[in-house]
Amino acid sequence: MITFEGVTKRYPDGTVALDDVSLECPTGKITVFVGTSGGGKTTALRTINRMVEPTGGRVLIDGRDVRDSRPAELRRGIGYVIQHAGLFPHRTIEDNIATVPYLLRWNKKKARETARELMERVGLDPGMAGRYPFQLSGGQQQRVGVARALAADPPVMLMDEPFSAVDPVVRGELQAEFLRLQAELHKTIVFVTHDIDEAIKLGDRIAVFRTGGKLVQVASPQELLSRPADDFVAGFIGHDRGIRRLSFIPAAEAPLTERDVLTAATPVATARAAGDWVLVVGEDRRPLGWAATGALPADGVLGEARLAPIGHTFTVGTDSVRAALDAAILSPSGRAVGVDGDGRLVGVADQHDLSAAITAAVNAAPEPADTEPADTEPAAVAEPADGLAPVDPVPVDGPEPGEPAPAEPASKDGVPD
Ligand SMILES: Nc1ncnc2c1ncn2[C@@H]1O[C@H](COP(=O)(O)OP(=O)(O)OP(=O)(O)O)[C@@H](O)[C@H]1O
Ligand SMILES: [Mg+2]
Numbered sequence: 192m193i194t195f196e197g198v199t200k201r202y203p204d205g206t207v208a209l210d211d212v213s214l215e216c217p218t219g220k221i222t223v224f225v226g227t228s229g230g231g232k233t234t235a236l237r238t239i240n241r242m243v244e245p246t247g248g249r250v251l252i253d254g255r256d257v258r259d260s261r262p263a264e265l266r267r268g269i270g271y272v273i274q275h276a277g278l279f280p281h282r283t284i285e286d287n288i289a290t291v292p293y294l295l296r297w298n299k300k301k302a303r304e305t306a307r308e309l310m311e312r313v314g315l316d317p318g319m320a321g322r323y324p325f326q327l328s329g330g331q332q333q334r335v336g337v338a339r340a341l342a343a344d345p346p347v348m349l350m351d352e353p354f355s356a357v358d359p360v361v362r363g364e365l366q367a368e369f370l371r372l373q374a375e376l377h378k379t380i381v382f383v384t385h386d387i388d389e390a391i392k393l394g395d396r397i398a399v400f401r402t403g404g405k406l407v408q409v410a411s412p413q414e415l416l417s418r419p420a421d422d423f424v425a426g427f428i429g430h431d432r433g434i435r436r437l438s439f440i441p442a443a444e445a446p447l448t449e450r451d452v453l454t455a456a457t458p459v460a461t462a463r464a465a466g467d468w469v470l471v472v473g474e475d476r477r478p479l480g481w482a483a484t485g486a487l488p489a490d491g492v493l494g495e496a497r498l499a500p501i502g503h504t505f506t507v508g509t510d511s512v513r514a515a516l517d518a519a520i521l522s523p524s525g526r527a528v529g530v531d532g533d534g535r536l537v538g539v540a541d542q543h544d545l546s547a548a549i550t551a552a553v554n555a556a557p558e559p560a561d562t563e564p565a566d567t568e569p570a571a572v573a574e575p576a577d578g579l580a581p582v583d584p585v586p587v588d589g590p591e592p593g594e595p596a597p598a599e600p601a602s603k604d605g606v607p608d
Contacts, residue, residue, distance in 0.1 A: 192218045192253060193239055193347065193379060199247035200234050200404065208234040209245065209404035217396070218253075218346075219377040225390040226400030226407075226427065232383045234404065236349050239381065240269045252347065267291065270340030270348040270378075275356050276332040278324040284310070284335055285320040291343040302342075309338040314368050330361035337369070341376075350382045354389070366392055387428055391416070391435060399424050413439045417553075437513035437549060442505050445515055445548035447529050447538025455479060455494030459487045468524035471498055476535040478504065481524050499523040504530045507537040512552070516545050 193216040200209040209231045216222035224232040237243040238250050241262045250257045257265055278287045285306040286293075292302035307317040313334040324332055333353060340348055354365045370393065373380065384390055390397050391412040399408045399415070401423055408420035416436045419425040425432070451465045454472055462469050462484055469482045471493045480498025487496050502522050505515040507529040518527035519542045527545070529537045540548075 192216065193222075193381065194251040194254075195235070195238070195248065196251065197248035198235070198238055198245045198250060200231070200238065200243060201246045207404050208243075209238070211248070212404065212406045213248075214398055214406060214409055216379065216381050218379045220395035221373060221380045221382055221393055222396045222398060223390040223394035224381065224383045224398050224400060225385070225387060227402050228385065230400035230402055231404035232400050233351055235400070236351055236381055236383055239347070239349055240266050240271065267295065267343060268345045268347060270343075270345040272333075272336045272340045272348065272350040272353040274352040275329075276324070276336030276353075278332055278335055278339075280324055283321050283323060284315075284327070287324065287335055288338045288342055290339055295343060305342060306338070309341055310335075312341070312372065313338045314364075328361075329357045330365060333357060333365055334368075337372075341372075346379055348378045348380045350380065352383055352385065355385065362389075369393065388435075391438070399427060434513065436553070437516060438511045440512040440549060440552040442510045442512050442515040442529065442540075443507050444552055445512060445529075445540045445545050447507070447540050448544075449538055452536065452539060453493055455492065457493045459489075459491055459493060459496060462487060462493055468526070469493065470524070470526070470528065470536075470539055471496075472536050478528050478530065478536050481522070483523075501528055504528045504534070506530060506532060508532065512545060512549055515540055516542070519545060 195212050195214040198209050198212045199207070201207050212231070212235060214222075224235060226232060234243050238245050239252070239257065241257055244258075279290070282290075285303050288306035288309055289297075289299075289302035292305060293299075297305075303320075307320055310317045310320060315331060315334050315338070319327065319331070324335070327335065333356070336353060340350075354362045354369075357365065366389065382393060384393075394412055397408075397410060397412055397415050398406055399420075401407050408415065408424050410418070410420075413436070415424070416428065416432050416439070419428055419432070428435075451468065452470045452472060453462055453465065454474065456474075457471075462482065465484055467484055469484055471479045471482050473479055478501050479494070480500055482493055482496050482498055487493075500523075503518050505518045505527055508531065515527045515529065519525060519540065522528070526539045526541045528539055531537050
């Protein structure tokens with residue numbers, strides 16, 4: 192667990208970048224820092240690996256003051272990922288990824304093997320290992336940045352807007368990949384973003400900062416959406432707050448029916464007695480399409496009639512009411528088709544059923560408990576440098592707080608021969 196105890200950062204020019212911030216970032220979870228530009232998010236992140244030294248208060252990793260470790264040692268257990276990846280342009284992809292293993296004096300073969308394994312892990316073709324960063328797309332470079340931060344398997348990862356420089360589609364892919372990785376790795380992650388949607392999607396906990404380095408709220412995504420602490424937080428979340436909350440209500444809470452569900456072998460004469468729309472399913476209960484009962488042929492079976500496409504379905508065990516509602520709105524019948532993990536029908540929900548489920552879930556929402564998981568894990572530690580430009584980790588000791596990190600390592604390129 193990373194603990195901020197009354198952390199303040201006041202620069203010599205009087206700027207207060209952090210104002211008495213107290214906060215806990217639980218072990219194995221993703222804590223997202225979000226808020227206005229200049230609100231102190233990056234500053235807060237950098238107090239964890241001592242790239243910024245607070246002027247008041249302290250930062251602890253698993254109960255140990257970060258100042259008790261030398262910066263270089265500390266950073267070896269803390270992966271660091273920044274916007275634009277910050278790769279070393281003159282190094283190949285595998286050598287970029289192996290940066291910290293090289294610093295730790297791993298043998299070169301093992302370091303490069305690890306680099307290639309990590310490439311696969313973050314969804315990159317290991318065939319690209321010998322390329323240089325300029326030969327990769329922005330999204331691929333970000334993946335390299337994540338792989339590099341993971342290389343020495345640090346328990347803690349600091350990520351400063353790692354996905355903000357890529358287009359929305361690539362960004363969505365990176366986010367999904369990141370969540371998949373975290374489900375395997377359970378790192379203690381602090382993730383900075385401007386984007387409230389990204390915060391809600393990725394965060395186990397969200398810390399909202401505002402100008403002046405003030406921490407205004409720390410909450411789970413659900414709590415943040417249902418109970419913003421003040422008008423600033425409500426405004427920051429935006430006007431879709433209600434709709435976003437639906438993402439946290441399981442679709443399974445909506446009542447599902449089998450009304451007007453018929454198999455493809457059903458005679459149209461039987462189907463005509465049903466409602467306006469009939470959901471036609473196969474023998475294996477896979478949904479085939481919607482049949483408008485008013486437009487059925489004179490005879491034959493439903494399977495021979497022209498069916499309107501289902502559009503998208505929702506998965507009952509895993510999807511939210513938001514997904515179900517979206518499916519219902521886009522469905523020709525106004526009803527959403529719920530399926531199991533194999534795509535077989537579980538039941539159908541109309542918009543009225545969904546809205547009843549939403550009302551029930553919202554009314555039943557418990558008061559948020561301000562619980563803090565008490566689990567701990569061995570402390571983490573360290574890596575590079577400044578977030579602004581490609582910067583090598585510093586082999587001996589990191590830059591002192593307040594000093595710019597060197598743009599090049601002391602050794603020629605840090606890669607052993
Ligand atoms: N070396 C410095 N000297 C003086 N002020 C500084 C220094 N570094 C940062 N600041 C100020 O500290 C405040 C917080 O900056 P910080 O970079 O932490 O904000 P941020 O929340 O990460 O913003 P953004 O979302 O734009 O990245 C800003 O007002 C910034 O100008
Ligand atoms: Mg920042």
